[in-house]
Amino acid sequence: MRIYVCVKHVPDTAANIKIVSDTGYDKEVKYVPNPYDEYGVEEAITLVEKAGQGEIIALCVGNESSANSLKSVMAMGVHRSILVKTDEQLLDSARIAKALAKAIAQDEAPDLIFMGKQSVDSEGMQTPYRLGAELGLPVVTGVVDFSMEGSIAKVQREIGGGARETSTIKTPCIIGATKGLNEPRFPKLPAILKAKKKEIKVIDMSTLEIADDSQYRLKNLEPVEERSNARILEGSTQEIVDSLVKILREEEKVI
């Protein structure tokens, strides 16, 4: 069994993002492996552990420091990594998917591909579908439960209001993971040290000859202004509640 896991190197969700140009941000923030991708990594590792055999390869499209995210997932148990190197920030999903597809094509044939259902930086929610289109593989995203029955994968996803949908997918396939699938492990020190010796193959993105033919462009990035301090309602509980109801009904007109 050969499983590829796609991992994006993203700013920590708690990081303060400083927009520095029309479409760029200050990269001097803490970066982590995309949290949704970690669910995919954990699932791949669990599958290989259960099967007692298999290889897990992590793929990342990003700058040089993305190697840190690859080291993190190798410490979790991924065997080796491929980094498609580029200095561009906020690449569009179409080009990321093309780069991932070419990197896989240069490597081996996948049995399964895991990735997060979305990244926490550009929140595009579409790289799994785009990779599926590039490789001609079926895709299910938002997966909260995964199992294999022979060559068929069985997955569940939440479809709103607490309902869960179960589907079967022929493999090889692409799974977009989300919270609920598992609890990603925290690597221990020996695993972290061992991961430093694992291979990261670097491919320069420019050598993959990926056409930038999209007319679709990120034009502008602007910070969202936070609300300023809340208007604190004062008085007895009864007074507070009465004034809140009055405000919501008469001023805000939301109830």
Add this chain to the structure above:
Amino acid sequence: MSKIGVFIETADQAIKKSVPGVISAALQGGEVVGFVLDGLAEKYRESLGEYGVTELVSLSAANIDFSKQPEAAGRALAEGAKAFGITSLIGVSSPIGNDLLARAAMELKASLTLDCLQVNFQENYAKKSHFSGKAIATFEMGTGLHVIGIRPNSFDAVQNPVDCRVIDHDLDLPSGDAIEIISVDKAGTGQKELTEASIIITGGRPMGSKENFKLLDECANTMDAAVGASRAAVDAGYAPHSMQVGQTGKIVSPKLYIGCGLSGSVQHFAGMKTSDVIVAINTDKDAPIFTKSDYGIIGDLFEVVPALTKALKE
């Protein structure tokens, strides 16, 4: 005049609540053609006409049940968009909406923007959240076909009555899809869908137990609200993940959001900061949530919430 296609998402033989808002958003761009996948176009015709859908296309294919074959459903939307000369295809960014819109976009080799907060067809741009809601990105859509998902509640539904005509459109689609939906478990339902709710009341870790969430249910019932939970409350086992609001849960955008016992983490706000009005209830006057809400109540949720329920009943 441009033709905008709207995926009319339905569930249990009813139009999803967020669809009319999407129709209103689409109308700024031109004539609206609706696409229905469940064969019940005639049933929806009148109510969709109220919002401005002039043509309602009922897509079907022999031997294919779109509710069980998402790949075929995406292909059908793409074929429909091509057959009716659609320039943009838009729908609700719900779990099913996102899935089918993405599949249609791949078939159409179109650009795709999901979870949009704004779309402007005249100036040809769409806006969406980046970095957990800390930034807004504006995308130029170009002249090619684009597929757009709209975050529920981002557009108000405006009535715009027109005559709506149903068109049956039969497709010849390949069989043998790789994905098959084998069951839908509604055991966890009964919860009101968070992403569609106009009012949400959410409990954090201080709720203390699953039972205590009933306090929020009672309050929610007085104003047709949905009940949410913070990640901490879900991780503590007080509520299922399907109720989680935030970065790794549901992204919601209600008119009113009442947070009870929430600290106000960046990750939680990533899921609800586009709410119109945010009210925070917390015993800790220094809780960060008070710096980013509209109204604050420094007090114990176990006193404030029952009092609020009572006041709302009156």
